[in-house]
Amino acid sequence: MDDSLHALGLTDMAEAIADGSITSVAATTACLDALDTTGRRFNAVVSLRRDQALEAAHLADQARAAGRSLGPLHGVPMAHKDLFYRKGEISTGGTKIRKDFVAPVTATVIERLDQAGAVDLGRLHMAEFAMSPTGYNIHHGHGLNPWSPDHCPGGSSSGSGIAVAARLIPAALGTDTGGSIRHPAAMCGIFGLKPTWGLVPSTGVMPLSHSLDVVGPMTRSPEDAALLMDVMTASGTTYRDACKGPVKGLKLAVVGGHYRAQTRPDVEAALVEAARVIAGLGVTIRDTTAPDLALAHAGAHVLMTVEAATLHRTWLETRPDDYAPQVRGRIEPGLTYSATRYVEALAMRADVTRSWLDQAMGDADLALIPALQQGVPTIAETTEGDPAAIAAAIARCTLSTRAINYLGLPSASILCGFDPSGLPIAFQLVGRPHSEGIILRLSDMYCHATAWNLKKPL
Amino acid sequence: MGGQAAQTDARSLRDAALRHAQSHHALVDANSDILAGAADRLITLDSDPRALDHWFRQEAEKQESPR
Numbered sequence: 001m002d003d004s005l006h007a008l009g010l011t012d013m014a015e016a017i018a019d020g021s022i023t024s025v026a027a028t029t030a031c032l033d034a035l036d037t038t039g040r041r042f043n044a045v046v047s048l049r050r051d052q053a054l055e056a057a058h059l060a061d062q063a064r065a066a067g068r069s070l071g072p073l074h075g076v077p078m079a080h081k082d083l084f085y086r087k088g089e090i091s092t093g094g095t096k097i098r099k100d101f102v103a104p105v106t107a108t109v110i111e112r113l114d115q116a117g118a119v120d121l122g123r124l125h126m127a128e129f130a131m132s133p134t135g136y137n138i139h140h141g142h143g144l145n146p147w148s149p150d151h152c153p154g155g156s157s158s159g160s161g162i163a164v165a166a167r168l169i170p171a172a173l174g175t176d177t178g179g180s181i182r183h184p185a186a187m188c189g190i191f192g193l194k195p196t197w198g199l200v201p202s203t204g205v206m207p208l209s210h211s212l213d214v215v216g217p218m219t220r221s222p223e224d225a226a227l228l229m230d231v232m233t234a235s236g237t238t239y240r241d242a243c244k245g246p247v248k249g250l251k252l253a254v255v256g257g258h259y260r261a262q263t264r265p266d267v268e269a270a271l272v273e274a275a276r277v278i279a280g281l282g283v284t285i286r287d288t289t290a291p292d293l294a295l296a297h298a299g300a301h302v303l304m305t306v307e308a309a310t311l312h313r314t315w316l317e318t319r320p321d322d323y324a325p326q327v328r329g330r331i332e333p334g335l336t337y338s339a340t341r342y343v344e345a346l347a348m349r350a351d352v353t354r355s356w357l358d359q360a361m362g363d364a365d366l367a368l369i370p371a372l373q374q375g376v377p378t379i380a381e382t383t384e385g386d387p388a389a390i391a392a393a394i395a396r397c398t399l400s401t402r403a404i405n406y407l408g409l410p411s412a413s414i415l416c417g418f419d420p421s422g423l424p425i426a427f428q429l430v431g432r433p434h435s436e437g438i439i440l441r442l443s444d445m446y447c448h449a450t451a452w453n454l455k456k457p458l
Numbered sequence: 459m460g461g462q463a464a465q466t467d468a469r470s471l472r473d474a475a476l477r478h479a480q481s482h483h484a485l486v487d488a489n490s491d492i493l494a495g496a497a498d499r500l501i502t503l504d505s506d507p508r509a510l511d512h513w514f515r516q517e518a519e520k521q522e523s524p525r
Contacts, residue, residue, distance in 0.1 A: 198514055295496050298489035309479075317471035320478070332479035333486050341490050344497040346507035351500050353510060408510055433517040 010224035024075025070117030107204030124159025154187030179401030186371035189424030197408035242437025248282030309334025
């Protein structure tokens with residue numbers, strides 16, 4: 001699959017269409033065909049907009065022929081997690097309950113991609129109501145990891161992770177409430193950026209928890225993610241420019257404690273090597289220890305479950321059997337927390353975040369922590385057998401991710417190697433609020449130094 | 459009377475959902491204890507549930523461009 005047009009990265013494809021090396025119709029056709037074949041085989045696809053996409057691609061080619069540029073994504077095909085609304089079109093949210101739901105509005109980020117000239121190919125697999133870190137979906141079937149179909153692709157933005165990793169499309173959007181961009185990015189071996197809470201507009205995106213949800217890019221390179229950040233935040237070339245700055249003199253905290261307590265030896269070795277490579281780029285490394293995360297984890301759980309249960313209460317009462325038990329069970333605790341605990345979880349958030357930054361980062365610019373301490377789980381580990389063992393396997397996926405959403409901080413997942421089974425290993429770079437530019441810059445330099453992100457699964 | 463019956467039905471459904479949700483009481487109790495214990499130290503009359511939002515907005519305004 002990898003020698004075809006659909007295997008181009010976002011920036012390369014945008015440049016090739018802009019300079020006339022390829023047409024948008026050719027790129028769009030290649031991506032649609034790849035999604036329709038390989039994408040469906042790995043259960044990455046929910047719906048394709050073939051006719052609308054090809055019409056948009058044709059218009060993009062006509063515009064170019066007339067000397068008009070539609071924007072930085074002129075004619076570039078993309079597809080997205082099935083919770084980004086487009087007015088008048090079905091948006092399932094990965095659910096049975098919303099299988100016929102017609103979106104009343106178009107998501108702001110989708111409008112911005114349209115305005116930048118992107119071609120919208122359709123919607124991709126996701127966990128039911130964005131409620132699983134593994135890619136589990138009882139209604140649509142489990143997403144399959146392109147590196148090994150027995151393993152989880154990660155969720156909840158599972159289709160985005162699969163399709164970008166398998167080189168079916170150049171980039172996709174995802175959302176992240178407790179790791180839902182970073183899990184599939186880590187498990188599928190691509191670059192995923194969870195921006196600072198509140199930075200990217202989430203209007204017209206199916207919510208799970210307003211206090212935690214963020215929209216972000218899932219790409220094969222930090223440079224491609226910077227391009228999407230510029231478009232989604234309407235910030236010109238801000239992130240692309242920041243991505244190209246120097247890294248020498250930056251300080252990186254390598255955080256221990258909780259973040260290394262359950263780390264598998266091969267994952268540990270990959271993290272140590274990643275820090276060594278980064279040090280070689282002129283970055284000063286210092287070891288720190290994470291503060292106790294019990295309060296951040298409790299706060300994240302209260303906010304996520306109470307806000308989700310508020311949105312879902314009527315359906316939990318009237319259609320409880322239309323939820324997968326695993327999904328319903330993750331929302332239900334929100335019905336029973338007291339209102340006082342909820343407000344406390346909100347009111348203590350800034351204090352907890354400052355404490356984390358002080359202890360885990362000190363005076364460093366960024367922090368390095370694992371993405372998945374235990375590596376990529378098999379689908380069987382997270383769906384079959386003893387319910388307690390399943391719950392534990394699922395919880396292990398979010399050990400290093402879910403607190404970051406409570407803290408509201410930006411964080412990227414970056415591929416840094418492969419385990420003995422050939423599954424990806426990844427680390428996170430966590431930054432201070434609105435430090436996406438530094439995260440992208442160091443990630444970009446790391447990817448150029450190692451070329452891990454050029455490895456292909458198929 | 460029809461309205462009253464509908465109210466009773468709705469309450470029954472709410473009660474059933476709540477009973478099912480209460481099977482998670484151990485997790486809810488544990489997290490509630492953690493939050494309440496921290497709140498004893500951290501929550502004051504001046505605590506603001508929007509404090510993180512205010513802080514992040516100030517950070518965004520301070521930066522004309524990302525660092």
